[in-house]
Amino acid sequence: MRFYVALALSLLLFGASPVYSSTQSSWQQTYDILRAQNTRTAFDYLVEQVNITQPSAKRVYIGATLTRTALALKQGSTLNTLIEYSNSEYDVILQHLVMALISAHNNEYEQTMQAFKLAITRAYTMEDPALTATVELFYINAKITLANYIQLDHHIQEVERNASVLKKPFWGLNALQNAKALNANFLGDHALAIEMYQQVIANSKYEGNKAPYYNNLALTYLEIGNYNDATKYLEKALMLRKAQKNQFKVALAMLNLGIVANKAGNYDLSLQWLDKAYQYYVQSDNAYRQAYALVQKAKVYTNTAKTELATQALDLALSKISVSNNINLITDIRLQAAENMRALGQIEKAVQQASQAKDLSRNASDKTHLIQSLELLSDLYAQQSNYEQAYTLQNQLITEKEQFNSQRTMQAMIALESELEVTAQQLENIRLEKHNNLQLDQISQLEERQQFQAIIILFSLLLLFISLRGYSKHKYRAQHDNLTGALTRSAFLSVVSRTNLPAIGKQHCLVLFDLDHFKQVNDVYGHPTGDRALKQTALLAKEFFGSNALLSRFGGEEFMLFLPNLARSSCVDIIEQFRVQLSNTPIDTESGEEINITASFSSYYYQNSPQSLDKIYSKLDVALYQAKKSGRNRVVCAL
Structure with a gap:
């Protein structure tokens, strides 16, 4: 979105x-x-x-x-x-x-x-x-x-x-304020964006000139799931655009109203608005916006189980974008089409579109869409039980993310140098800063590569061990959660119950944590985004705590960690560090938006043979409830 x-x-x-x-x-x-x-x-x-x-x-x-x-x-x-x-x-x-x-x-x-x-x-x-x-x-x-x-x-x-x-x-105060509000909205600071738009509207002297700001404010409300206010401000913008006889922006307001109506579950009204917008884009020969209107119609048809109509709309949309030369926009259309095809159960067609999006984004060095397409393709191949291909794509995804994170600063500097021919002194300053960043990035890449190699070695040893022991794929599935790859509850409890006592001067730690406001994430952004949040949380936990720790998905959005042989003070620190990292790591929604989630934690430490694990879980559950009740996004020690 x-x-x-x-x-x-x-x-x-x-x-x-x-x-x-x-x-x-x-x-x-x-x-x-x-x-x-x-x-x-x-x-x-x-x-x-x-x-x-x-x-x-x-x-x-x-x-x-x-x-x-x-x-x-x-x-x-x-x-x-x-x-x-x-x-x-x-x-x-x-x-x-x-x-x-x-x-x-x-x-x-x-x-x-x-x-x-x-x-x-x-x-x-x-x-x-x-x-x-x-x-x-x-x-x-x-x-x-x-x-x-x-x-x-x-x-x-x-x-x-x-x-x-x-x-x-x-x-240009209003124009600049509007630009800053748009940037804030894109970065996910919707409250700041709303405040800025309202200020721009207050500063506008004539009602007719408020139309673009009403539109922008409405789409920000759409981002946070406030469909009533989104519709109200879009209708204001549409009324003003009609009075001004600005058909181009009338069509845009109609398209936006169609999207809001679909999100609100008013599917008939959504199709009416989208049809009107599409007809205008046909008349104005705007191929890309025709394609986008068709993709939005396909989403409505998918939501109403009209598979044939959804497929027809997607096919027609894909035929439109071939006449556009903006690779970023073409790639975005193909990824949206692939997501919709997956929702329709058309996995092969979804793989085809996602593969084309991957190739386009790789050729255009569009890292954002490339990462998105690799994630989607990996999920699609896993859905087809093609685990070897899914694993290959996951490795590519890890590599791309590693490169993307280490090169963001460099890309910004290179973009600045290539887009603007600034003075010789400015260029010299840029080159010096870029050289320093390059050295830091090389060190960071070396460390990350070593960590990644260690993970690969450990994973290879694990695969070898499983092979030697003759574990079958079915047994692995029985012990691991299909979505996150974490241990199941029963497998986790079995391993922990057989674990030896901690070393002298050390203690074991059990950590129960639960994602905050997870139902709201599913309701506002959809269950695919919720699934992505669960997978990313599990991935972060595995990478952060390393191979000695055990991670289990206990159910829904609730996870359990086992951290062996730690000093209590270091354990407290490491849990707090993970809580901060989780809250600061953005998650991509299925529409391309970035959101942040938090979690509430409870911890329990023991040195001797533990009580019944069921009793420990009850204590952890009580402490977790206290963490939730006291404001969420915090760690509470169970007594």
């Missing part, structure tokens, strides 16, 4: 707030009034204003705003005749900016980035803070449209830095 919400928000990210002025100029006052009433009238006014304004940051801003308005009205092909360019450096930048915005609207990733690179490079050489702030603002919008969040924080900071040195107050 996060990927689509971010994309939908980006289409409405910027109202046409001007960049700077001490008081609002007459042209801006007039434009704001016209924009609140009718998009076409505002468009005609922008055409007049851009051609009477001398080359300047103001003209660049008006020209870029005109471009976005023309694209919303399907007038993009007329832009070359509408704007009369001069040989001024400002107009050269405006030409690059116009090309970039058109390419972004057409989902052309490489063309968009190249045009913006030229515009930003020239803007920084002009030493005009108002110009730089203008280009950066529109660049943020285009990057979000194309699902590229690399260095988004950096570009927001650049807008703020340039605005802070202007002699006149910064006019």
Whole structure:
């Protein structure tokens, strides 16, 4: 869901707030009034204003705003005749900016980035803070449209830095605040995003200009499962867009209403909204959004057990995306289609789509989608009982995650260097910092590789031991939870009950922990996300405590750990460290959003032969209840 919400928000990210002025100029006052009433009238006014304004940051801003308005009205092909360019450096930048915005609207990733690179490079050489702030603002919008969040924080900071040195107050407060709210929403800080959107709405003078902010606020409420408020604000946005006769954004509001209705279980209404949005996208020949509307319809059909209609919608959606050249968006469509096909029981077709998504993301060096596709493929092969292939993909997944985590800082620095041709001194600073980061990453990679090799060796020895003892696959399944790979309750208790007494000066520890608000995760994000949370929790526990510890899934979202031969103080520390790591590790929902979960813990220590394990479990259960009752996400020692 996060990927689509971010994309939908980006289409409405910027109202046409001007960049700077001490008081609002007459042209801006007039434009704001016209924009609140009718998009076409505002468009005609922008055409007049851009051609009477001398080359300047103001003209660049008006020209870029005109471009976005023309694209919303399907007038993009007329832009070359509408704007009369001069040989001024400002107009050269405006030409690059116009090309970039058109390419972004057409989902052309490489063309968009190249045009913006030229515009930003020239803007920084002009030493005009108002110009730089203008280009950066529109660049943020285009990057979000194309699902590229690399260095988004950096570009927001650049807008703020340039605005802070202007002699006149910064006019783009609402546009910048909206961008920051969108970034907060994408990062999962929905409360901050809602607060920012409400502030932007309060700052907007004219009701008609609040439409994009109503839309953004609605989609944030959708993220947290508040369907009533999401519908209310989308209906407000739709009403204003209809009054403005802005059909492009009317269709977007309808698409969003369809998604909300589906989430709320109102399937007939959802199909009505999605059909209306789809018909508009057919008329406007927008292939990607046609595909996305069809995927949303397939989700409704899946929810209503209309398998044939869902399959038809998915097939048609996949036929649409072949005409788009934005690999990120194509990959996202294929992954969503694969998830839906899995829900329909079409495992072979799901494998085909997920495999194509894996190949596309690998060729495009799109690590986020590559990791997502490897996870999905591993699950699909396991579902087909092809455990050898599933195990191979799991190893690839671990490798990709290791590389992704160690290279994130480097990727950010490289992206900054490739997108912006900054001054020689800035580049030198970047190279020095990159060199330091490279050395740190090499050390980190060596340590992680050694740990991974140790895990592989231990796992290989375990497989050899199982083979020598003649354990069958069926017996392994009987002793391990199918979802998480943790021991079953009975297998765990059997091993613990036979364990020798701890070494002198040491003690054994039993830890019971339970995921907080797990039912809410299932209700809001779906059971596939809940399953992913359980699997990731088990994986984290195994990696954190190592091979000497035992992990069991006791039932539902409840786990039990056995930590042998530890000093009590070190045991307390290590449990607390794991609690913090678990709460700080994001989990990807089935829609691509990242969420964080926490757990409540209880612990019990013993040096002599233990009482009945049932009695120990009862004590742990009481302590766990105290941890829950006292606020969750904490460790309580059982007495």
